[in-house]
Amino acid sequence: MSLLLGQLEPLIASFFEQDVTGHDLEHAVRVKNLALYIAKREGGDQKIIEIAALVHDVFDWKFKTGSDNRVLNYLKDHLSDEELSHVLQIANSISFKGALTEVPRLTLEGMIVQDADRLDAIGAMGVARAFAYGGHKGQKMYDPAIEVQTHHNFSEYQKKQSTSINHFYEKLLRLKDLMNTETAKGIAERRHQFMQRFLTEFLLEWHQEEFV
Ligand code: ADP
Ligand code: NI
Secondary structure, eight states: OOHHHHHHHHHHHHHTTTOOSSOSHHHHHHHHHHHHHHHHHHOOOHHHHHHHHHHTTTTOGGGOOSTTHHHHHHHHHHSOHHHHHHHHHHHHHHSOOOTTSOOOOOOHHHHHHHHHHHHTTSHHHHHHHHHHHHHHHTOOSOOTTSOOOOOSSHHHHHHOOOOHHHHHHHTGGGGGGGOOSHHHHHHHHHHHHHHHHHHHHHHHHHTTGGGO
16 A cells, blocks of 8 residues: 555544544545446546545535545645645545436546445345435435435435435436446346345335235
């Protein structure tokens, strides 16, 4: 591990220390590893990909606390101006702000980090993170009375009441078709099928259909 990354990871760990929403150092490291795996097949600047993957959630709208400054200062000290602006541009543009929100054009490095982040939101990891996030938010696992929402912009997406199961229909099942790279599409396929199996089983047990 390079010196640069060796010092960056503990900073990110302390940033996410209190987080139980599925954002933690482990998520950042999984995204980094997925992104580097994709990059081996698709190309791109490894240093930018590695760092952007590690910091991609640090500047997210959901946890603007000011504690992101230490990470930012660290990046300023260790990257050229051009590298810093590329990393920040990736971090700012990949977070999902609702299905219909226009997103800026991504560089190859940005596409790869976005794919890696989306892959970690689906499959078994996606299931676990959806319920961890829902529990933290105090939202129900499922409620047939709460309809799956469609949203028209970012502020609607932020406000609407949901359940963790609805989140699959509102976001997670869409991600497979939003992958940028062929490598990520391949990985997404299996993870998508697993989520579908999970949902079928969940709804079967919810409605207790296995007894009838
Ligand atoms: P990411 O790290 O992919 O940018 P987000 O910040 O959007 O993810 O969300 C963190 C995790 O919480 C993801 O796994 C996401 O699927 C999940 N999540 C986000 N919103 C909800 C929700 N309303 N209900 C359940 N899970 C959610
Ligand atoms: Ni993320």
